[in-house]
Amino acid sequence: MTVPILPGCVTYGKTLDDAIRMAQEAVELYIETLTEKGEEIPDQDGLFEYTLTILAHA
Numbered sequence: 897m898t899v900p901i902l903p904g905c906v907t908y909g910k911t912l913d914d915a916i917r918m919a920q921e922a923v924e925l926y927i928e929t930l931t932e933k934g935e936e937i938p939d940q941d942g943l944f945e946y947t948l949t950i951l952a953h954a
Contacts, residue, residue: 900945901938902926 897919899905907922909915930937 899923899926901940 897907897909897915899919899922902923905922905926907915907918909918927937
């Protein structure tokens with residue numbers, strides 16, 4: 897799983913539920929680290945995200 901608004905914030909899980917839990921933890925730690933370093937926390941202003949699903953036919 898990736899978090900587009902947080903560059904380099906990537907995590908994995910054996911199941912979708914695991915991946916979601918891991919992503920939540922990763923985001924919390926990422927923001928905590930930014931805060932500790934006095935860096936700006938990104939927001940979603942100007943963020944555009946699009947998901948494209950392509951079906952492959954055999």
